[in-house]
């Protein structure tokens with residue numbers, strides 16, 4: 001059976017205690033590999049290696065650091081197919097999605113921050129005849145990156161690449177549920193010639209490896225993406241240690257569909273925003289608010305689209321909906337479907353587990369599911385389900401749409417559909433969401449600030465924001 005290894009001090013090594021966890025292929029429900037169940041001892045070794053590598057890495061010219069990151073991007077591009085197959089096997093997502101989105105984006109993360117390192121600049125504040133104030137941005141030091149299972153390599157590299165570009169050394173922990181591509185990345189880092197200790201990847205569980213990383217005094221900052229409850233726990237642990245924190249957490253994102261939109265496009269993109277990656281993206285639109293005048297029309301076209309989403313073997317080219325990531329997660333989502341019935345919702349599509357034939361007979365498949373008739377305040381419309389379940393709700397006025405869109409503890413993303421640009425700007429400004437898309441969804445420019453308001457997180461990733469997070473500003477004033 002495939003056995004993964006940690007990547008510490010430039011080498012692939014087994015966990016010191018020799019313990020492993022099974023990893024399961026969601027499409028079959030069968031165990032196919034073993035991932036190190038590392039401990040605080042392995043984290044300690046990784047931090048020591050990173051601390052030893054730091055003085056050289058932080059002083060290396062940005063151009064040279066950047067070249068290494070771009071080299072990793074090239075290797076990710078070269079191995080696109082192998083990595084896409086691995087991601088699909090590990091996560092259950094359609095291989096077509098991994099091939100077109102996850103792996104190309106992982107390569108872009110390295111390519112983008114490899115070059116961004118050379119453009120990162122700091123400010124000067126000149127007081128004529130009085131003083132010259134300038135800012136130096138020092139690498140933060142050794143940092144921890146903790147990522148989730150939904151977009152495994154995509155989000156893992158979204159953290160690691162800016163940290164390395166900023167001159168930090170990294171101890172990173174991928175999700176223990178989807179560790180395979182992080183392991184393959186460690187092999188590529190060795191091939192790229194990344195100096196030993198600059199990046200260390202320690203596999204294991206959140207409570208053991210993640211916790212040890214957050215608590216470690218040598219770790220100066222933590223960049224985390226995952227559930228809001230875990231984010232709160234990390235914040236409680238890290239706050240008294242005065243660590244810098246970037247937390248990208250959950251969402252319950254609204255799509256607001258106005259009657260004057262391009263309906264065909266709004267329907268097609270809403271299908272994507274509802275069900276891409278089986279709804280397991282923090283940016284998915286879970287609550288769709290539709291202006292009453294086009295409610296029935298939107299509903300009919302949307303349901304027609306849902307019926308055409310093939311649930312199937314993730315390795316099949318025709319599959320649009322793969323497996324959910326785990327049995328536990330499938331049960332969680334099924335629990336919310338039961339709750340939607342209890343809360344008085346009307347099921348319009350899906351609602352059932354899918355039992356496929358053949359190799360995927362014991363996989364974790366679920367029909368894309370749509371409800372209507374649920375109050376915006378009910379639990380199904382308030383709690384993050386993180387699966388292929390959306391609700392449709394009609395609205396009468398712009399104020400009503402805004403009120404219900406903002407009636408959430410979350411504030412990550414929102415989507416507006418209208419041809420009226422004044423309305424689009426007005427509504428976008430009034431939305432409590434860190435990211436607003438107008439007539440599009442998941443359009444990503446890696447330079448833009450990425451993150452959420454309210455319980456969706458703290459801080460921003462992307463472009464200069466990420467490079468600032470991974471650096472410590474120092475202000476120097478010279479009297480003139």
Ligand SMILES: NC(=O)C1=CN([C@@H]2O[C@H](COP(=O)(O)OP(=O)(O)OC[C@H]3O[C@@H](n4cnc5c(N)ncnc54)[C@H](O)[C@@H]3O)[C@@H](O)[C@H]2O)C=CC1
Pocket residue numbers: 146147148149150173174175176204205206207209210211214225226227228230231233234248249250251281282329332384385386
């Ligand atoms: N990007 C997002 O918004 C994501 C949201 N979720 C939400 O969270 C729910 C729970 O999913 P989980 O897999 O349990 O996510 P999680 O938040 O527990 O896992 C994310 C990462 O945090 C690590 N982790 C867990 N406990 C930790 C701790 N005490 N200290 C440090 N690291 C720790 C995990 O090992 C993993 O690498 C999902 O059902 C979904 O609603 C899950 C994954 C991604």
Ligand SMILES: O=C(O)/C=C/C=C(\O)C(=O)O
Pocket residue numbers: 148150151155158225226248280281282283444450
């Ligand atoms: O950076 C992106 O393009 C997407 C990020 C998605 C998440 O953070 C998530 O699903 O957790």
